[in-house]
Amino acid sequence: MKSKLLHISTIGCQMNVYDANQIAGVLAPLGYTGTDTIESADMVIVNTCTIREKAEQKAFSFLGRLAKIKIANPSLIVAVGGCVAQQEGDTIIKRMPHVDLVFGTHAIFRLPEMVRRIESSRCRIVDVRLSDPVDADGPVVGPAADGQVSAFVTIMRGCDNYCTYCVVPHVRGREASRHPDRIIEEIQLRVEQGIREVTLLGQNVNSYGNKEGLCSFAELLARVDDVGGLNRIRFTTSHPKDLSDELIRTFGRLEKLCHHIHLPVQSGDDGILKRMNRKYTRNTYLEKIAGLRAACPDIAITSDVIVGFPGETDRQFQATLDLIETVRYDGLFAFMYSDRPSAPAAAFSGKIDESVKKERLQALLNLQERITMEKHQAMVGRTLQILVEGPSRGLKSDDTESASPPIRWSGRASSNHIIHFDVPQDLLAKKELLTGTFADIMIEGAHAHSLWGRLIRGPKHAAPEEGEKTIAA
Ligand code: SAM
Numbered sequence: 260m261k262s263k264l265l266h267i268s269t270i271g272c273q274m275n276v277y278d279a280n281q282i283a284g285v286l287a288p289l290g291y292t293g294t295d296t297i298e299s300a301d302m303v304i305v306n307t308c309t310i311r312e313k314a315e316q317k318a319f320s321f322l323g324r325l326a327k328i329k330i331a332n333p334s335l336i337v338a339v340g341g342c343v344a345q346q347e348g349d350t351i352i353k354r355m356p357h358v359d360l361v362f363g364t365h366a367i368f369r370l371p372e373m374v375r376r377i378e379s380s381r382c383r384i385v386d387v388r389l390s391d392p393v394d395a396d397g398p399v400v401g402p403a404a405d406g407q408v409s410a411f412v413t414i415m416r417g418c419d420n421y422c423t424y425c426v427v428p429h430v431r432g433r434e435a436s437r438h439p440d441r442i443i444e445e446i447q448l449r450v451e452q453g454i455r456e457v458t459l460l461g462q463n464v465n466s467y468g469n470k471e472g473l474c475s476f477a478e479l480l481a482r483v484d485d486v487g488g489l490n491r492i493r494f495t496t497s498h499p500k501d502l503s504d505e506l507i508r509t510f511g512r513l514e515k516l517c518h519h520i521h522l523p524v525q526s527g528d529d530g531i532l533k534r535m536n537r538k539y540t541r542n543t544y545l546e547k548i549a550g551l552r553a554a555c556p557d558i559a560i561t562s563d564v565i566v567g568f569p570g571e572t573d574r575q576f577q578a579t580l581d582l583i584e585t586v587r588y589d590g591l592f593a594f595m596y597s598d599r600p601s602a603p604a605a606a607f608s609g610k611i612d613e614s615v616k617k618e619r620l621q622a623l624l625n626l627q628e629r630i631t632m633e634k635h636q637a638m639v640g641r642t643l644q645i646l647v648e649g650p651s652r653g654l655k656s657d658d659t660e661s662a663s664p665p666i667r668w669s670g671r672a673s674s675n676h677i678i679h680f681d682v683p684q685d686l687l688a689k690k691e692l693l694t695g696t697f698a699d700i701m702i703e704g705a706h707a708h709s710l711w712g713r714l715i716r717g718p719k720h721a722a723p724e725e726g727e728k729t730i731a732a
């Protein structure tokens with residue numbers, strides 16, 4: 260079979276990163292292997308996001324640039340997948356003559372057949388049916404990247420929550436959970452590729468299996484914990500309304516479950532939460548935070564917040580700042596509210612000026628930066644176990660090939676903190692410190708977004724030797 264080159268450009272969330280790997284996996288039997296360069300590709304797939312207006316604009320501007328590349332290489336196949344494809348469907352094909360294929364969020368397993376048709380007859384195809392089963396016959400796993408230690412595993416698709424600002428239920432369809440056996444098989448395949456840590460993905464993992472009568476999410480976690488050769492488990496995202504006591508108790512009980520939860524609050528004001536259709540109050544949210552900290556005192560907690568939701572007053576915004584002070588998050592993703600045409604809040608009155616949204620965003624980021632720095636500084640002197648991910652980012656990739664290899668490496672603690680550390684030359688020379696091993700790092704300093712420290716012990720190999728226990732979170 261002729262070998263062909265595939266370039267996938269992914270915009271957006273972890274779901275899209277996961278989907279990109281699946282796309283690579285389903286197209287591999289057609290002879291496609293990955294390339295980083297668009298110019299050498301036989302097919303370019305743009306894996307799009309529409310959660311906020313900016314992400315959508317980014318997708319269209321990238322697609323615009325591909326028109327020129329297609330003029331230089333007319334046999335190039337240009338495909339658009341993901342949430343913008345789902346939302347816009349054949350409008351893209353009509354607007355952009357250089358696009359050959361638009362495939363929606365449920366069409367990944369139909370891709371090989373569509374690509375074959377395009378290769379043989381150069382037809383143009385749109386497939387945005389929200390219909391296929393949540394699983395292929397067996398798990399499809401694309402190749403792991405060089406030195407990859409961590410991978411996403413989708414456990415469910417879609418969302419039934421209909422938060423009024425959010426486009427996800429409209430472009431990803433109804434919530435559907437994968438069978439636990441398929442999930443475990445996929446994780447085992449990942450472990451065989453050398454993956455040490457998995458992040459289980461869903462828009463609301465806390466309602467995993469409810470509709471289908473499968474096991475609870477806590478039970479699924481217990482099964483994943485038993486997978487041999489896997490060292491760490493993470494998950495995202497948890498909807499606060501469905502965070503059960505059973506799941507809270509799981510922290511601190513399961514050896515491999517990392518001590519971190521991402522629990523998006525969105526707002527600290529009950530009126531805004533109600534109009535967002537979030538179905539919890541500030542108080543019930545704070546009770547869950549207290550429960551998590553009681554069950555697992557060192558748990559790191561991060562969140563998402565939207566500023567400038569329609570009708571948000573200064574007082575309501577202050578309530579959000581006050582909640583952030585109360586919880587003292589370890590990290591925060593903050594977004595300015597952006598109208599999404601298919602989401603109900605687009606029609607809400609009381610739209611907030613962009614300048615006010617910007618001011619609120621800045622005030623919130625300043626507050627969180629102070630809290631993060633205080634928390635980071637309090638970690639100085641502690642020793643944390645990290646899973647080593649490789650040379651710190653920011654170093655040129657060809658530095659890794661040079662005679663004097665990079666000495667600053669990084670990894671993540673169970674809490675998801677990124678920790679940089681210097682590797683002594685003698686250790687590098689012995690090649691003992693390898694990506695995917697565990698190391699103990701004494702924290703010596705704090706940045707706003709990361710920590711640095713000194714290697715105390717390591718490398719500890721992640722796979723157990725005869726008679727040893729698996730190293731866990
Ligand atoms: N399912 C997750 C949840 O319920 O928290 C996250 C979904 S979404 C991919 C990630 C984040 O984008 C949300 O938590 C929210 O803060 C933000 N977001 C979603 N729609 C938005 C909008 N219209 N404007 C601004 N931010 C938005």
Ligand code: SF4
Nearest residue numbers: 418420421422425427
């Ligand atoms: Fe969007 Fe809400 Fe579903 Fe999260 S839970 S994906 S914010 S609708």
